[in-house]
Amino acid sequence: MKFAVVVFPGSNSDHDAHYAVSHPLGEEARFVWHKDTSLGDADAVILPGGFAHGDYLRTGAIARFSPIMADVRRFADAGGPVLGICNGFQVLLEAGLLPGAMLRNDRLHFRCEFVNVRVEQNDTPFTAACRPGQRLLMPIAHGEGNYYADAAVLEQLERNRQVLFRYVNAAGEETRDANPNGSVRNIAGLCNEARNVVGLMPHPERAAELAVGGADGLVMLQSAVHWFTRRAPAAVAVARSSSLSA
Amino acid sequence: MTTPDVSSDAVLERHGLTRDEFGKIVSMLGRQPTLTELGIFSVMWSEHCSYKSSRVHLKTLPTTGPRVLQGPGENAGAVDIGDGLAAVFKIESHNHPSFIEPYQGAATGVGGIIRDIFTMGARPIALLNSLRFGSLDNPLVRRNMAGVVAGIGGYGNSIGIPTVGGEIAFDESYTGNPLVNVFCLGISKADEIIKGVASGVGNAVFYVGSKTGRDGIHGATMASAEFDEKSAEKRPAVQVGDPFMEKLLLEACLEVMRTDALVGIQDMGAAGLTCSTCEMGARGGAGVEIDVALVPQRETGMTAYEIMLSESQERMLLVAKQGREAEVQAIFEKWDLHAVRIGVVTADGLLRVKDHGTVVAEIPNTALTDEAPLYRRPFTEPAYLKEAQQLSLAALGTPAPAADVFRRLLASPTVASKRWVYRQYDHVVGTNTMVMPGMGCGVVRIKDTRRALALSVDCNGRFVYLDPFVGAQLAVAEASRNVACAGGLPIGATNCLNFGNPQKPDIMWQFVKAVEGMGAACRALDIPITGGNVSLYNETDGRGGLPTPVLGIVGLIEDSSTVVRRLFQQDGDVVILLGESRPELGGSEYLKTMHGLVQGLPPALDLAREAALQRVLIAGAAQRLFKSAHDCAEGGVAVTLAECCFSGTPGVDADLAATAAEAGFGDIATLFGESASRAVVSVAAGREREALDLAGKDGVPAAVIGRVGGGRVRLSVGGRRVIDEAVDAAERIWDEAIASRFERTVA
Secondary structure, three states: OEEEEEEOOOEOOHHHHHHHHHOOOOOEEEEEEOOOOOOOOOOEEEEOOEOHHHHOOOOOOOHHHOOHHHHHHHHHHOOOOEEEEOHHHHHHHHOOOOOOEEEOOOOOOOEEEEEEEEEOOOOOOOOOOOOOOOEEEEEEEEOOOEEEOOHHHHHHHHHOOOEEEEEEOOOOOOOOOOOOOOOHHHEEEEEOOOOOEEEEOOOHHHOOEHHHOEOOOHHHHHHHHHHHHHHOHHHHHHHHHHHHHO | OOOOOOOOHHHHHHOOOOHHHHHHHHHHHOOOOOHHHHHHHHHHOOHHHHOOOOHHHHOOOOOOOOOEEEOEOEOOEEEEEEOOEEEEEEEEEOHHHHHHOHHHHHHHHHHHHHHHHHOOOOEEEEEEEEEEEOOOOOHHHHHHHHHHHHHHHHHHHHHOOOEEEEEEEEOHHHOOOOEEEEEEEEEEEHHHOOOOOOOOOOOEEEEEEOOEOOOOOOHHHOOOOOOOHHHOOOOOOOOOOOHHHHHHHHHHHHHHHOOOOEEEEEEOOOOHHHHHHHHHHHHHOOEEEEEHHHOOEOOOOOOHHHHHHOOOOOEEEEEEOOOOHHHHHHHHHHOOOOOEEEEEEEOOOEEEEEEOOEEEEEEEHHHHOOOOOOOOOOOOOOOHHHHHOOOOHHHHOOOOOHHHHHHHHHOOOOOOOOHHHHOOOOOOOOOOEEEOOOOOOEEEEOOOOOOEEEEEEEOOHHHHHHOHHHHHHHHHHHHHHHHHHOOOEEEEEEEEEEOOOOOOHHHHHHHHHHHHHHHHHHHHHOOOEEEEEEEOOOEEOOEEOOOEEEEEEEEEEOOHHHOOOOOOOOOOOEEEEEOOOOOOOOOOHHHHHHHOOOOOOOOOOOHHHHHHHHHHHHHHHHOOOOOEEEEOOOOHHHHHHHHOOOOOOOOEEEEEOOOOOOOOOHHHHHHHOOOOOOEEEEEOOOOHHHHHHHHHHOOOOEEEEEEEOOOEEEEEEOOEEEEEEEHHHHHHHHHHHHHHHHHHHHO
16 A cells, blocks of 8 residues: 655654554555645555644644645545644644644643543544544644634534544543643544544554554554555545546 | 954954954964954854863863764764664753743754754754753743743754753752753764865855844844944844754755765854854865855845854855756755855865955964964862862751651652653654653664664763762763663763853863863763863853753663663562662752752762673663663662652562661661662562672672562661652652642743
């Protein structure tokens, strides 16, 4: 399976994503420069963490105008799996590929630590190999991860089962203390209505090996392989061809 | 515009030059310098760039060894770590700026040291920092610290280099003199280290990065109406960092370096364009000619003087091979950077600065570098020393119960958890961090190899204050012991020497003795110092902070799967104390916290015993014998044992052999004394004999002192239980001590 890792100027977890895909996961990873206009023959796309374009204006606000984003949108619209991690999630929000917005963390500090999230749904390309309710320990590292959406959007997210991850404590409970940034309803990650575009603040690619703190995040990448090989190669083929023909 | 008399007292004073130094300039040039030349001399001959007070002493430090690929004199040092790779590393201070403007001062300190590393062709993979502040009871100190921490995080987090470790200590003397020392380490191919040289007559000199502004110009020009009314506007002396620009520079420079089209490169740090041009020229034995009119400028009407002295951040100077210029420029363009040709390498050995074609400065490069003044400043033993070294425990009255002291020490900010701080640093980006902050010294794996590097920065300023020679040795010993605890063989060091005003003979004495001690310790432990930084004049209103020579040590772990962390692992594991405990309370955290004293002699240090202990620690890790290891430092063995239980491990029950001390201080000295060359390790039940034999073979005293388990920190002295505290309760004290001060401030 071929993963494209989009590199924006200021991406800093691009190498982490590339390494997690190519080493612990053992699939093909390649960088795609933000000024490129085609994702090529990628089967899945990762928008990595970092501070694209310096996060000037707002996090992710300028990255949405990068040339590659037109093809990312086309790929997503055609059903291709897209994963936005941290800053990549922020880019997806700014690009309108996912609903809602990010505020500064409630304590106003950048926060880096391992947190627990609970997998709420396992019918997406990046949670397909998870058990429902599975708890994953992954690091966060952000200053603006305080997810916000208005009541109508939240209601829609819940109704469509689009909330994929919530911050929980070690016992799996959704508590205020377990919420590291003030996100509404402890939301740590979500998907679009079509369920192929996924964004989250924790870093699964940085939790893909026991040697460096934990391997819980690897299951998200394995999910993509699982989903790709067993469930929807046809859908990806469609997404890919639409991209190539563009 | 009036031309000032460059030889007037007022002009020389503003440039920090003495009459003698001016005379030397005139004789070197054979004429009066121009104002621009005077400015260039003043920054290059400043203490910061020339090391004029320290150089004669620094030359005595050991800097060579079979692994050393690059010693002092380049942008950073480098040591061979096997697999054809080099570790490139250095520590640098940004003390003064961080006091004036904490966020930007600390942020640009991080930016500067990162540039030093990637300039050598290495990709930076780890940051550490060593910080000193006054008392957290002081709201100004809290504000300063909050700003420094946010600034370090703001830069490192953005650019994506993890902050994997460090140390923080508090003492009132640092109130007006906070220390911000930042260490960075990068990895490069051993045979592809890039140097800061300009050579090859006719090769183009390029400028790339941020535009040049009036920020950070030498203090001399700040209120300089008499120099030039156009530059009268005051500018902040502290530069503003742009981590995004630096990230682009980092990626673009590393890409350019892979092409082989580069002759040399240097970042523009202190003294900006001046320093980078003349140093590159001097190293390459060449001349450099530039025209400042070609330098990209952020402001209009800048003079040659201002452009040469600006310290705007995120700028690089590089020399490209003839005929390869377009290739270099194309790579920078990819990253939306513009490499601008501002000059050429010449054969005459001169730094020639033109402004729209008119020569405004012409100085031999070596006059600015190798031939800068050197001083042997007078030094005498400080008056305070003899009295400070006297310690009478009897005069302190009856000591408080050990259990109370234990809780007080856990709450002392120097001992307490630094989680509030490191939680603000991205310590996992890069996916190499094997030991998380707070769990031992920083350890990063080297991808595509079996190896890892253990990194530690340490110094106990109290010990140095009480005996600079021994104190500096103790700093070397502690830093290297920390990497040895993780299983790392110390293979290289970098130092950051933070002292007061060297023109005071007693301060100079501290400096000289500390350098002697550091050299002796590094020779005995076989650790070459490959570079570093000297920060003098850490004084406010004539009062200096504790003398603080910080050591940054790099340790090599051959098999990353053998890394040892601080935490006790499992119920029933056997706890062993390595090293000898003596009744040594001089300069201890106990005396400071309980009695407000910095008094007595620091712990004695036998370097041969220290070396033996470290060999045992490294061997015990490599043999997968030690399941945990933690050195004894501030707060003594009691605090060490408690820390091995944080967070959430099974607890410990240990019985310590009593050390004899006067006046009823036996328990205190046993529990909280800070004897050097000690560490607490744990082994699986049944393997204690093996561990004792391993230590015994090398003559290291070792004793089984207890077992892991019980959910409590239970400590006895000579069979008598003196401390019995639930792990959770003890940890809460330790964990909240710093955070609670800031949460209150924020609320």
